[in-house]
Amino acid sequence: MSSHLSPALVRSAHVRMSGVHLSFGGRPVLAGVDLVAAAGDRVAVVGENGRGKTTLLRVLAGDLPVDLGEVHRAGSVGVADQQIPLGPTDTVGALIDLELSAVRSALTSLDKAADALTDGRPGTDDAYAAALAEAEALDAWDADRRVEVSLAALNAVDDRTRPLGALSVGQRHRVRLACLLGAGHPVLLLDEPTNHLDADGLDHLTERLRAHRGVVVLVSHDRALLTDVATTVVDLDPSSDGRPRAYGGGYTAYVQARRAERARWEALHTEQVAEQQRLADDLSAAQNRLRDNWRPAKGHGKHTRATRAPGLVRAVHRRQEELSTHAVTIPPPPTRFAMPELPEHHSATLLRATDVSVAERLARPVDVALDSRDRLVVTGPNGAGKSTLLAVLAGDLEPDTGTVTRARSVRVGRLGQESDLPGHRTAVELYDARSGVHGPALDELGLLDSYDRHRPVAELSVGARRRLDLALVLATRPHVLLLDEPTNHLSATLVDELTAALTSTPAAVVIATHDRQLLRDTESWPHLAL
Missing domain, CATH: 1.20.5 (Single alpha-helices involved in coiled-coils or other helix-helix interfaces)
Incomplete structure (x- = not known):
């Protein structure tokens, strides 16, 4: 698929950060960041949760002023962050119009300039030429068609009258991503764009980003996407001199150089x-x-x-x-995930689901039986019922048909896709209340640093909240682990450590995922395709 960006716009597109520093409440978040990207560059921003990846995108988007340093952008910017800009009563069509506002504005300006030119008003030639150039740069006439193509490819809702509140979180994000892929922005800033995408959606996103002739700056936990797309990697994790590093040659070269x-x-x-x-x-x-x-x-x-x-x-x-x-340059020790020792239940079968289904959510009856040390990967397109099945297995949702039986005293822990934690309480307060006498202390897990452990949940980054969600699931030392898209918002390093731990734990483990690298890492596990 060829890019729809005009050659002139492609040549002008660029972003640049030089010596950028930014602190929140006296705590450094970005320290000496340099980034240069021109047309054709696809920059992956990586680092542990809380290192400032999302903050860097907000700085590039112009939403956050920096304390020190310079930021330059050329070309209109499309931003896919982790917050939908409209409310539940707004419609899919309103979201499309909002994301295509630059296109709508360009076409409106062109119509006005054309009317003025037709009326023979003096001095309108230059205004018409400028409006025409802007519309051509965005290929504005074809934007709605491009959005429709991406809506279909991403399995997103295309009914423009549907209220956003009637859609799932994943559906809302897919609508927005489709808009950005079709809007014609020369600069794309994408924060975790693979969340909520199935295999077909991931293929479409990969294809469109590789074909994009402008600039892409990408934050993602998806190691397969980074391998397929990134031309440059900016690593915000600490280095020997305390400054972020930029690596050329793509993601695979970065991993080797970083190691x-x-x-x-x-x-x-x-x-x-x-x-x-x-x-x-x-x-x-x-x-x-x-x-x-x-x-x-x-x-x-x-x-x-x-x-x-x-x-x-x-x-x-x-x-x-x-x-x-003789000062010793001590590397800040990277956060290492320490899986708690989960117990092995001695019952023959921990959990059994027989012919379970849920109307309009899990249409085909499903059978699942789990013993200690069993492994299962649940796959299928969006809407097939993967999350629904895990909720039924956990006892959080009653099936419309079939039965679920659990062994006496078996503990089941489910990690959902979205976090729903009280914002006023701290991470350590929530964890201690959940763990009781069962689990290790929160600091022993290596999931949150001391600063985040004692902050209110509302102040945590999305990645830190995801780590806390995982900690809360492990707090009760469950016999059965049900993990719905467990790699969402987690760093590549933590995902590798978690994957290794799940392979060896005596607990039964069920994973529902679209993550291509995780699927490769668990290809030897039994699979259930919905």
Whole structure:
């Protein structure tokens, strides 16, 4: 599929950040970020949750002023963030019109300029030429058709009279993404665009982004999308000098370069720690000699001891100075996920669902039986009933047909797609209330840093809330884990660690996902296609 952007617009499209710093409440979020992207560049912004990825997109969009540094943009900007800009009573058509407002404005300006030109008003030639160039740049006449194509490809609602409140969260996001893919913006800023997409939608998004001839800046946990699309990677995680890094060559090259850089950093740190220990030992030895030589020893004159003392004092001072100036560049330890030890239930069958269905949500009757250490991947297009099935298995939704039986005292934990936590309570308060005597302390899981653990939930990033949701599911040490799109909003590193932990836990594990990399990583598990 060829890009619909005009050559002139493509050449002018670019974004640039130089030395950008931004803090919230005195806490640095972005520190010395440099980013340059021109037409044809597809920049992936990566980093652990809370590193400022979404903040960086908001800065590029012009929604946030920076404390220090420069930000430049050229070309109209389309933004797909994690908040829908309209309310539940607004319609699908209103959302389409809002996202195509630049197109609508360009066509309106062209009509007015054409009327003025037809009326023979003086000085209208230049105004008409400018309006025509703007409409051509956006290929405005074809925008609605492009949106319709993407609505179909993303399995999104195309009835423009439908209220947004009648749609699921995923449906609303797919409508908005379809609008942005069709709007003709030369600069696209996309925050987790793969959430709520099925396999066909992922293929369509990948194809459109690869064909986009303008600039794409992308935040995503989807490792397969980053591998297929990214030309450059900006890593916001800490580095040896504390500054973000930019890597060329695509996502695979970034992973290799980052791993090698981390190994060099850790080796240097080990050498520095060893050198610091050597200097500390030398200082201790010099101090001991100084103390020993100030003690009068038999057979030695006071003069000899006195003349040796200044040299020893100087040696001690010299080693003290070397020790104090020999700073160790300690890498901030990356957050490592520590899966709690989940119990193995000794019942023959932990959970059994027989011929369960839910009207209009899970049409085909489904059978599932789970024992300890069982694994299952549930797949299917959006609307097939994957989330519904997990809710039925968890006991959160009663089936219209069929039965669900659970073993005595079995604990079931379900991670839903969306977070619904009270915003006024802190993460640690919620976790402690949930875990009781069952689970480890929140800090032992390695999911949230100390700063986030003690903040109200309303102040947490989407990624941090997702980590908290996962922590709350693990808090009761369930015998059965039901995970609905578990990779949503999580960093690639955490996803890899979580995947490895799920492979070895004695709990039964059911995953519903569209994540292509996760599907590859679990291809040996039994699959249930809905």
